[in-house]
Amino acid sequence: MEVKVALVTGGSSGIGAATARLLAAHGIKVYAASRRGTFQTPTPDVIPISMDVNDAEATRLAVAQILQAEGRLDAVVVNAGSGIYGPIEGTLEEEARQQFETNYFGALKTIQACLPAFRSQGHGRIIIICSVMSILQLPFQGFYSSVKAALLSLSESLSMELKGSGIQCSAILPGDVATGFTGARKFTVASQDPASPYKEWMEKNLKKIEHDELGGMRPEVIAKQVFRQLRKKNMSVRVIPRADYKLVGFLVRMVPARVKLSIIRILY
Numbered sequence: 001m002e003v004k005v006a007l008v009t010g011g012s013s014g015i016g017a018a019t020a021r022l023l024a025a026h027g028i029k030v031y032a033a034s035r036r037g038t039f040q041t042p043t044p045d046v047i048p049i050s051m052d053v054n055d056a057e058a059t060r061l062a063v064a065q066i067l068q069a070e071g072r073l074d075a076v077v078v079n080a081g082s083g084i085y086g087p088i089e090g091t092l093e094e095e096a097r098q099q100f101e102t103n104y105f106g107a108l109k110t111i112q113a114c115l116p117a118f119r120s121q122g123h124g125r126i127i128i129i130c131s132v133m134s135i136l137q138l139p140f141q142g143f144y145s146s147v148k149a150a151l152l153s154l155s156e157s158l159s160m161e162l163k164g165s166g167i168q169c170s171a172i173l174p175g176d177v178a179t180g181f182t183g184a185r186k187f188t189v190a191s192q193d194p195a196s197p198y199k200e201w202m203e204k205n206l207k208k209i210e211h212d213e214l215g216g217m218r219p220e221v222i223a224k225q226v227f228r229q230l231r232k233k234n235m236s237v238r239v240i241p242r243a244d245y246k247l248v249g250f251l252v253r254m255v256p257a258r259v260k261l262s263i264i265r266i267l268y
């Protein structure tokens with residue numbers, strides 16, 4: 001079934017905005033959802049909508065609005081999210097919960113809002129933007145790594161549950177991408193403690209991760225992968241864009257956990 005109408009969450013910036021632009025350039029009508037409800041460059045086939053994925057009712061209403069206007073919804077790109085930085089020691093439970101609220105439960109609310117329409121149509125495509133950190137944990141990003149690992153598990157369970165329904169699910173695991181993600185990252189209270197035993201290490205670590213992100217892939221690279229999946233008859237269950245990150249994914253599976261953590265500890 002050809003994709004004619006798509007919802008992209010987190011469509012106001014970065015990967016979501018690049019995806020919305022690319023899909024629209026290929027004739028797909030895109031609803032780009034975000035809290036801001038804006039789109040960088042006005043494009044006729046991209047309709048910005050205001051939707052906070054933390055709000056179940058707003059999410060349900062946004063999907064209803066698309067169905068009313070278009071009579072169909074063929075695909076959803078579950079992309080809205082942000083990062084959090086800080087040591088696990090001293091992180092407030094509320095800070096950890098907030099990370100799960102948007103990145104995990106927001107994704108779940110989006111998927112659950114789309115599934116009834118996909119079911120009644122007998123087709124639908126779900127693409128979940130995870131991260132290489134779904135399979136590779138980094139120090140001081142323990143909650144972001146955890147939430148992206150949980151999202152990958154959700155995606156793969158969902159993929160099995162939907163088999164034979166006409167609805168498909170695919171997870172994309174990007175490495176570093178230069179977007180608004182770096183600037184939007186939240187910092188835990190513990191990460192700001194001048195007496196933190198991790199202070200010096202965090203300063204070095206943060207410099208490296210910000211440098212890597214800002215020098216990372218263009219978001220269009222990920223948008224291309226999304227588009228490629230939407231055009232495939234059978235979507236891939238798990239996609240790691242770019243050969244170097246694919247290699248990292250392979251090595252992570254091959255080396256013992258202790259060796260993996262020692263290497264990461266040296267690099268980060």
Ligand SMILES: NC(=O)c1ccc[n+]([C@@H]2O[C@H](COP(=O)([O-])OP(=O)(O)OC[C@H]3O[C@@H](n4cnc5c(N)ncnc54)[C@H](OP(=O)(O)O)[C@@H]3O)[C@@H](O)[C@H]2O)c1
Nearest residue numbers: 010012013014015034035036052053080081177179180181
């Ligand atoms: N950049 C990277 O290196 C990287 C790597 C791997 C995976 N990712 C993942 O890629 C996805 C997109 O991130 P990005 O890199 O494109 O960052 P970005 O430029 O900061 O974009 C994040 C998008 O999410 C939206 N958003 C955040 N909270 C939201 C909420 N509660 N409800 C609705 N929309 C919300 C933001 O819009 P508003 O602020 O207007 O709501 C924005 O459009 C995220 O899931 C991120 O974890 C990023």
